[in-house]
Amino acid sequence: MPSHDTIIQGTDTDAAVSRMSAVDLGYLEDQYSRFFVQAPAMGAAVRRLPIINRGTYTRTTALDRLIGSFLSATDGQERQIVSLGAGTDTRAFRLFNKESQAKLIYHEVDFPTVIARKYHLVRSIPALRAVIQRPGSIDRTHTWRDEDLPDGSQYWCYGLDLRDLSKPDVTPLAGLRTDVPTLLLSECCLCYLEVTEASKVIKYFTDRISCLSSVIYEAVHPNDPFGKQMVSNLAARRIRMPTLEEYTDPSTQEARLRDAGFDSVHSLTIERIWEDWISPDEKERVDNLEGLDEVEEWSLLADHYSVSWDDVGSETDYDASFMVDSDYEPSRDSDSNGLVEQEVEEYIRASGMLKEELLDDVDDGEEKSSNADTRGPGAVFQISDFGLKAVADKTT
Numbered sequence: 001m002p003s004h005d006t007i008i009q010g011t012d013t014d015a016a017v018s019r020m021s022a023v024d025l026g027y028l029e030d031q032y033s034r035f036f037v038q039a040p041a042m043g044a045a046v047r048r049l050p051i052i053n054r055g056t057y058t059r060t061t062a063l064d065r066l067i068g069s070f071l072s073a074t075d076g077q078e079r080q081i082v083s084l085g086a087g088t089d090t091r092a093f094r095l096f097n098k099e100s101q102a103k104l105i106y107h108e109v110d111f112p113t114v115i116a117r118k119y120h121l122v123r124s125i126p127a128l129r130a131v132i133q134r135p136g137s138i139d140r141t142h143t144w145r146d147e148d149l150p151d152g153s154q155y156w157c158y159g160l161d162l163r164d165l166s167k168p169d170v171t172p173l174a175g176l177r178t179d180v181p182t183l184l185l186s187e188c189c190l191c192y193l194e195v196t197e198a199s200k201v202i203k204y205f206t207d208r209i210s211c212l213s214s215v216i217y218e219a220v221h222p223n224d225p226f227g228k229q230m231v232s233n234l235a236a237r238r239i240r241m242p243t244l245e246e247y248t249d250p251s252t253q254e255a256r257l258r259d260a261g262f263d264s265v266h267s268l269t270i271e272r273i274w275e276d277w278i279s280p281d282e283k284e285r286v287d288n289l290e291g292l293d294e295v296e297e298w299s300l301l302a303d304h305y306s307v308s309w310d311d312v313g314s315e316t317d318y319d320a321s322f323m324v325d326s327d328y329e330p331s332r333d334s335d336s337n338g339l340v341e342q343e344v345e346e347y348i349r350a351s352g353m354l355k356e357e358l359l360d361d362v363d364d365g366e367e368k369s370s371n372a373d374t375r376g377p378g379a380v381f382q383i384s385d386f387g388l389k390a391v392a393d394k395t396t
């Protein structure tokens with residue numbers, strides 16, 4: 001039987017699959033997501049349900065905008081982002097691909113096996129290597145990095161159990177700066193730690209960095225019928241989210257950040273973010289991608305995830321009240337579900353080690369995709385899991 005840590009690591013695969021589904025269908029623009037899922041190399045499509053894709057879209061867009069605000073507020077200065085439980089997240093690649101992101105130090109932390117996998121993919125896939133050009137080698141602390149990115153930027157990847165951060169004998173995050181504005185990001189990661197462990201992780205950074213902001217994406221509302229179903233589905237997969245038991249709604253998430261020393265804290269459900277931050281034009285664009293019949297299920301689902309943040313960690317307060325506009329037409333070109341030949345070849349080679357585990361999540365069509373959606377747990381996958389449950393309840 002896999003260990004609890006192995007199961008938690010598997011949640012990253014689900015997040016990667018959901019991300020690629022949202023990208024393939026035109027919700028999001030992300031040229032890197034496909035490299036972290038094996039499906040394209042097999043010529044198969046990975047497709048989540050419309051409510052899941054909308055969830056992935058809203059969550060990613062919200063976090064992108066908060067991070068964008070932090071980067072605008074710190075433009076011209078050295079600054080850093082620390083992504084806890086980053087998994088195969090592509091955000092660093094997307095940011096470094098933008099010319100405007102100068103002097104950005106991007107740190108990613110995850111278990112050593114997850115970080116090693118990312119390393120092998122980056123080394124082998126030209127499109128990833130074009131961004132992180134000198135990944136070097138993994139050192140004895142399971143760290144790899146490229147300190148020579150253009151415009152004074154750096155990328156650091158640490159293989160570390162976050163629970164070890166507070167242990168006295170653990171090698172600290174070697175590239176972490178304590179003297180620059182920093183954004184601490186947990187996109188469905190701290191929720192898997194015990195509450196005291198999660199607090200210690202945050203404290204590790206608040207103790208060291210005075211100019212600190214944070215963004216946390218997590219599930220909320222575990223005590224209503226939908227939430228109870230959510231918790232029981234997780235338990236069936238041997239997953240617990242201890243912070244969900246403690247921080248049950250946006251107001252307790254805000255109190256958590258306040259207690260950790262952050263001021264001007266905010267927390268909104270994904271539903272509110274969809275309603276308030278997405279412009280009418282953009283909503284129309286997203287609605288037209290697939291149509292959404294399950295409006296009630298969407299509201300229910302989106303009410304069970306929240307984004308919490310503070311906006312005073314940086315020297316300049318940044319304004320996170322904004323509306324996302326329909327400012328791009330995602331390219332749905334003929335290659336959107338495939339790779340150029342050399343990349344395919346290299347990708348297959350690089351991901352050979354991933355084959356077994358990823359095959360479980362690869363799907364060859366919409367009908368079977370509901371099976372993929374109901375399998376393991378995961379960030380957006382939790383959305384998919386419970387979304388499906390809601391749909392199933394209605395139709396049976």
Ligand SMILES: C[S@@+](CC[C@H](N)C(=O)[O-])C[C@H]1O[C@@H](n2cnc3c(N)ncnc32)[C@H](O)[C@@H]1O
Nearest residue numbers: 009011012015085086087110111161162187379
């Ligand atoms: C649901 S995934 C989210 C991945 C990524 N943040 C995203 O949203 O795409 C959760 C990630 O947190 C990582 N994680 C959970 N507990 C951790 C711990 N104690 N130390 C390091 N990483 C951890 C898992 O390995 C996994 O990659």
